[in-house]
Amino acid sequence: MKAYLILEDGHVFEGESFGAVKEVISEFVFNTSMTGYVEVLTDPSYAGQSVVMTYPLIGNYGVPLDDQESAHPFVEGFVVNELSRLGSNFRMNMSLNDYMIENNIPGIQGVDTRAITKIIRNKGCMNGMITTKKYDIDEVIEKLKAYKVTGVVSRCSCDEPYRVGEVGGYKVALYDFGAKRNIARELANRGCDVTVVPASTPASAILDGKYDGILLSNGPGDPSECTEIIEEIKKLIDSKMPIFAICLGHQLMALAHGFTTEKMVYGHHGANHPVKDLHTNRVYISTQNHNYVIKEDSIDASKAKVWFKNVNDDTIEGLEYLNENIKTVQFHPEACAGPVDTNYLFDTFIEMMGGSKNA
Incomplete structure (x- = not known):
């Protein structure tokens, strides 16, 4: 036909x-x-x-x-x-x-x-x-x-919380804005007790849950549309809990700090995007899927510093927040299928929560 x-x-x-x-x-x-x-x-x-x-x-x-x-x-x-x-x-x-x-x-x-x-x-x-x-x-x-x-985050998020991983490890709340399965799997592989929660979950429910850390997932659409979620993230920031964020979560965290995002011309979609760690100057191959990016000139240098940049077009690929236990990346360290260069970032998140419980 x-x-x-x-x-x-x-x-x-x-x-x-x-x-x-x-x-x-x-x-x-x-x-x-x-x-x-x-x-x-x-x-x-x-x-x-x-x-x-x-x-x-x-x-x-x-x-x-x-x-x-x-x-x-x-x-x-x-x-x-x-x-x-x-x-x-x-x-x-x-x-x-x-x-x-x-x-x-x-x-x-x-x-x-x-x-x-x-x-x-x-x-x-x-x-x-x-x-x-x-x-x-x-x-x-x-x-x-x-x-x-429009309205795609709510369409992609889970309806009810569910758990993945081992009881007894670090308790992690994984916000599902459209989370890929391998994010929870990578945490579970490191002994974490992961509770995947809907995008609409209020910050109070997370703070009352006695979690060791929070992960904000990837997801679709324009991050600036998620105004209610951004307000809840602001409350999570104030809690001083360790937070790691990926893709849409990375953008939402930036918006919660008062930075701005913009739509890219054609976005990054693929398993072969080089990103550079500005601390070590090492380049990693990453999987990416996003149409929006954080505007570099909107970043308040007193709040955050650039962690990763895209080698091809110099766009922001990661931020470290100053005086806060928060790190975020635009690319997908859980990539499957894709390069595994950056899945060490889940170990970084474990360190943010206090290091290996098996040590």
Whole structure:
């Protein structure tokens, strides 16, 4: 079946439908990872967005359900150059096509993903539509431009608290703004007793829970939209508890300190972004997925100092807060699939809470 990708700037790409036969309007971004498409599909940070994969062949190892980073996919649509109809992997449970049908996600293949990526890179991430209907462009352009990613954090967060890990280790409250599973897993692997809590959890519930530390997770959307969450984070800051934050959590912490964020032209989405630790000058390869960034000129030098920077474009990738036991990073140290260079940062969080309990 023919399918069409229509971008809000008027570009139309004709390809072949796969996955669910469904029309969807969303924001379009590109991802430069060569593997890990299951993790991409199930990363809640993509809520409200469709993903264009720059690597040409996708689906060749099928879908191992153990690789999911959440209970179900969150992407709105999926764009690939060539879909592998048959997967070859002893761990796979089903084909990518069947997985997308089962989860009601539309896809389009057989399009020039290199050309689409160049458009997004040059003009910025933009809205678009995946459809099997042939439209007159004038019919849909205004509708595409009107789309906005909103309310996605509440959609991605858990409804009730749940626990992961061992009783007896450090008690960690993990705020779920759209948390990837591997964040809780990395903490549990270090002996932590993790309680994953909904994004709407008031600070008072955390402070009454006698936790040793707090982790603010990744998540989707515009951080400045999360005004109620930011107010609760301010109360957590005042408590002087150890806090580590990732991606959206990193941005929310900055906003809670009075810094500002801005939307990037096309964002960072991929498993190959170099970041530099400004203390050691060592460069790490990181996995990233964000459209917003902290404005460097908004950072109050009396409150925080830059910890990491992106080697490619010099954007802020991490902050250390002065006179507070708080560290934050924009990238994903829990990356799975992805580079593992920076998962030592979970050990840093353990040190912030007092060091190994096994020592």
